[in-house]
Amino acid sequence: MNAPRQKRRPAGKAVEGHVARKRFGQNFLHDERVIAQIVASFAPIPGQSVVEIGPGLAALTKVLLPAVERLQVIELDRDLAARLPNTLAGLGELIIHEGDALKFDFTRIASSETPIRVIGNLPYNISTPLIFHLLSHSELIVDMTFMLQKEVIDRLCAGPGDSAYGRLSVMTQYRCLPEWLFDVPPEAFNPPPKVMSAIIRLTPHAALPHPCRDEKLLGEVVGTAFTMRRKTLRNALGKYPLNALESAGVNLGARPETLSVADYVAITHALLDEPT
Incomplete structure (x- = not known):
């Protein structure tokens, strides 16, 4: 039936x-x-x-x-x-x-x-x-x-x-x-x-306030940071060289949600300037 x-x-x-x-x-x-x-x-x-x-x-x-x-x-x-x-x-x-x-x-x-x-x-x-x-x-x-x-x-x-x-x-x-x-x-x-x-x-913006030399890397850095937004920046961005992060001049003990656009651009540039 x-x-x-x-x-x-x-x-x-x-x-x-x-x-x-x-x-x-x-x-x-x-x-x-x-x-x-x-x-x-x-x-x-x-x-x-x-x-x-x-x-x-x-x-x-x-x-x-x-x-x-x-x-x-x-x-x-x-x-x-x-x-x-x-x-x-x-x-x-x-x-x-x-x-x-x-x-x-x-x-x-x-x-x-x-x-x-x-x-x-x-x-x-x-x-x-x-x-x-x-x-x-x-x-x-x-x-x-x-x-x-x-x-x-x-x-x-x-x-x-x-x-x-x-x-x-x-x-x-x-x-x-x-x-x-x-x-x-x-x-x-x-x-x-x-x-x-x-x-x-x-x-x-008519002119970018904080222009980045590699916008693709900037997006990767920001995305990586906010996948672990409750951790410190040092841990959230742990896959990147620590000495490069330290040279960016940002507080690595801070959480990703406290950093400005300029801070993320500074981190990206520090990674770009890291010797390979």
């Missing part, structure tokens, strides 16, 4: 005829006051080269496109990308890049001579890797305004000694000035997320 067939559960909640897909981390912003506040903070100007990541149901895009007159968007969900031309008809020139922002080559649409401004309600499940991907293109970007999980923004903005300070803080602040703008409650979305959100602005 065959077992009774179970009813198939929907993939997510239907919003404006579209089923929100959990695998894409879709939570659609609908609060008009929040949308107006985001656009006011972004302060778009006609003629600027603006890219929106994840336009979704176009709640923000509907306000943004007329303000800039020409807008590029990156959308992973093919169903949503197909809806955009009709939804935004007559509001301005819309250029749709269908694909994954994590894999998008921003050199296709920007250069140091024609930099872009970036805005978006980022899916929380890919926000950190996406920020790292964008940081690798920071010389092409004027600024970035994002909706993120508030916990992530706390980490982006944290300073040495803060409990939220970590690898994301150091590597972001190496390239950018982070500015928390305002919080956004769950009820501003449909379906509402289970966490508080916030808006952040990341402005790439």
